[in-house]
Amino acid sequence: MFLERSMSQADGIGWIEVICGSMFSGKTEELLRRVKRAKIAKQKIKIFKPKKDVRYDKKKVISHDQNSIKSKPVSNPRKIIKLSEKFEVIGIDEAQFFDDSLVDVCNELANLGKRVIVSGLDMDFKGKPFGPMPNLLAIAEYVTKVHAVCSKSGKMASYTHRIVDSDDLILLGDTKKYQALSRKEFIKSNTTKKT
Numbered sequence: 001m002f003l004e005r006s007m008s009q010a011d012g013i014g015w016i017e018v019i020c021g022s023m024f025s026g027k028t029e030e031l032l033r034r035v036k037r038a039k040i041a042k043q044k045i046k047i048f049k050p051k052k053d054v055r056y057d058k059k060k061v062i063s064h065d066q067n068s069i070k071s072k073p074v075s076n077p078r079k080i081i082k083l084s085e086k087f088e089v090i091g092i093d094e095a096q097f098f099d100d101s102l103v104d105v106c107n108e109l110a111n112l113g114k115r116v117i118v119s120g121l122d123m124d125f126k127g128k129p130f131g132p133m134p135n136l137l138a139i140a141e142y143v144t145k146v147h148a149v150c151s152k153s154g155k156m157a158s159y160t161h162r163i164v165d166s167d168d169l170i171l172l173g174d175t176k177k178y179q180a181l182s183r184k185e186f187i188k189s190n191t192t193k194k195t
């Protein structure tokens with residue numbers, strides 16, 4: 001598991017950690033776990049999420065296991081810089097819903113000495129890199145890819161399959177709309193759909 005490297009923050013330079021994976025892979029749980037440990041270390045923490053993510057709560061970040069933490073919803077990533085001034089650890093959930101400016105924002109925060117923990121879907125429902133995530137993965141010091149359990153085979157899942165019929169890139173939803181699938185089951189599901 002990830003070990004805190006708080007000592008290196010002492011030189012005034014921070015870093016970026018990215019937690020990525022499919023839906024239900026435990027990204028939010030892992031973000032909450034890291035934040036909880038930072039809290040125990042008495043660090044000042046602020047969590048952000050995109051304003052458009054209103055699935056469970058307008059203000060909280062909530063995992064599928066109902067663990068939660070207070071967060072600040074923002075529409076423009078640039079706002080995060082100003083709002084982070086007094087904090088040492090910055091958490092950002094559902095990062096895939098932000099635009100590409102999040103990449104520069106995360107770099108700026110890390111350059112200002114902050115520990116930046118970003119969590120988000122690495123792929124969309126078509127299996128394509130999602131929003132700013134590929135660039136965030138490239139600039140991060142630490143990358144953790146977590147995996148779900150395939151709803152069909154019980155094996156490791158790294159894909160998010162959309163069950164309902166919609167072609168919109170962003171369609172908020174949970175187990176009624178999405179399932180985690182292995183590569184094999186994801187290919188099967190997408191081929192059956194087309195025929």
Ligand code: ADP
Nearest residue numbers: 023024025026027028029063064065148149180
């Ligand atoms: P994410 O943020 O990656 O969507 P969460 O951290 O919110 O995921 O939730 C992870 C939790 O979801 C797991 O601990 C588990 O209890 C639950 N869960 C539901 N479906 C699955 C699945 N197919 N594979 C793994 N965990 C699942």
Ligand code: MG
Nearest residue numbers: 027028029063
């Ligand atoms: Mg989540």
